[in-house]
Amino acid sequence: MASTSSTSVPTPEVNSDDSDLITLVSRVYRDAWDEYHIWSLRNSEGTLRNPTRSPYTRPPPLPQELPAESPPQPSEISDDLEAFTITDFEASGSAKETWEVSSRPITVDKVLRPYPPYESCTPISRNIMVGDDPDYLPFMPFSDDPSYDYTYDVGEHKYFAWPAPNSDPDTEVIAYETTRRLVVDHRISYEDIDETEFLPFSTEEIRKFHRKRDFPRWRDPKDLAPLPKSPISTTQGPKEITNYFLSTFCSNLNCVTGFCTTHLETQPPSAVPPRIPYSKLADIVQEPCGRDCFMQPISAENSVGTFWQRADTEFLFSFLDYAPDSSSCDLAAMCRKPCREIHKQRAKYRSRSATAGAATKNGKTYRIYHVDTTARATPAQAARARKTRRIVIHGVDVSKAVRGDGKAAPAPNRVQENSAGRTSVHAIWPTSNAIRKFAYLVEHDENLSMCKNVSIQRGYSKRTEVRESKWGLGLFMLESCDEGDLIAEYVGELICEPTFDSRNAHTNHRGRSYVFKLNPTFSVDGANAGNATRYINHSPNANCGTTVCLVNGEHRVGIYAGTSTPSYTPTLFSFPPLTADPNCPPTATRLEKGDELFINYGPKFFISSSGSPKDGPNLPAEAEGTSLDLPAFVMPTYEHASDATYSEESDVSMGDGSEPGEP
Ligand SMILES: C[S@@+](CC[C@H](N)C(=O)[O-])C[C@H]1O[C@@H](n2cnc3c(N)ncnc32)[C@H](O)[C@@H]1O
16 A cells, blocks of 8 residues: 655755756656556555445346255254254345254264474475575564574574565665666666666666566667668678668567667677578579579570679678578579579689688687588599598587487587588588487487486476375375486575574474585575475485486486485484484385385484484484484584585587586
């Protein structure tokens, strides 16, 4: 609801020297502010009026509708049971009909026990970066539990979330709209707006709001392509002129409109390799374009040639750079030259394009060739070809780049004698497609899909359910699965050591820890946000293993079926270590539907009665049945996982013969 206090705009202290700009910024800010609050007031009024709307009245029944069930007769009501009186009212409020309904007894055989209290956990599918705790406490943990000593959190944090210096979200919207108006309507630069220091945020911060709140992006006049200068300077060559005209078309393929003012992405035009071989160009001509068409036999009338200036050739070649498969007849019309001559010049273009491009790598300049790796050279071509040519691959044939077994084949960096007599032939598929094909193979090849990183990346998880187990809740399989299959990723908040320490009292109070040691810097805490894997209990005879995989540069924890998966220790992490139940059930290697999942939490999770962390839950008898009781104080042992082994990155690399990383 709009508050009256928020309708007053802060008045700046105006300095007479720069008052013009400040006056403008202040006026636009005030307008945006007023408009917002008029809207906000109306919106709040509408919301408040909603509950007072007249109640829904049932329309009269349609003729074919069955008559309503007649109320039960008093004889049907048993005297032993409690009865309810039901009254049907008219729309006017007067009682229409009243009858009695007896209650029906339902006997529950099982004793229903109240469920143990559980604090909620935000469901997430990917880890959330938290890092170090902020100074403020977002909410009071266990606020409805009087046995929790909140003074601990008061000491750990500077503020609670409510007095923390947070900006008013309404002000963000108003400042955003003010900046939009100043930039787009008044053409004021961001620097000038910042200099006034009038708005409560810098324009840099304001521009971030659109991403945060998903506002449509506004068009900054600076992003607009310059309008064409007319006439175009004649000192520019045909290539520059063509480039210039091409660049005036929108590069968004759904638009391709000249001087588009809608799309912001602009990309300079890039040359494309030809797809139609020179020898097949005649196939795209339906009818000869005239007497001078290259399809016509040479006669006395068309045998006289024209003079080609350098600019003419350049003009033709510029077209061919961007539209190499154009018909010679069309090009003849554009270049105003006889079609036959155009066709002849194309042969020159082909040999030139084989050597035209250049790329610089490690300080050396390489020529760029389009290489058709499937092309076989004829003996004559092979004889003409130089022994080897260094090439920079633009595109490769996927059948060569991806071997039958799905592994990346090394891309050639030299064209060998006899293997490529033709120097300028097109690539069949661009490299990006080869990678896509590779990903497809990985996905569909059983052996390759065992790659742990890929299964985490693609979320190949199994169906599971959370139910009551011996130690609170547990996770159970809803389908059988084989050894090595990914059950799911263990997700949660990524926290650093100080945050882990500051949450110790919560773990202590809860009696359960959900922290998984990920790497020397981060742990994954599934206590406040996580998925079903946080309910997997501990057993020394675990039927699942955990692996920390490096997926696209991020460490992620996968839980895999079977014991062959190496478990990195410490897996789960608890401070102080908790007490384990010695009676953990034996588990089988293959997981069947209905089986409970277990992982080995590692040596630091549980504690022996002597007060030192112990490997596994081989505890003295008195510990039995006290799994949620807190053990004696133990110094935190936040171990550095320098001894842990992490898997390699799964990024597919093409061309160097390397294989995707296997953990
Ligand atoms: C990651 S949680 C597992 C899910 C937990 N059972 C729940 O209900 O939220 C880890 C906690 O489960 C309990 N737990 C799991 N396995 C146990 C075992 N073998 N013996 C005793 N307690 C266990 C401990 O309280 C431990 O801190």
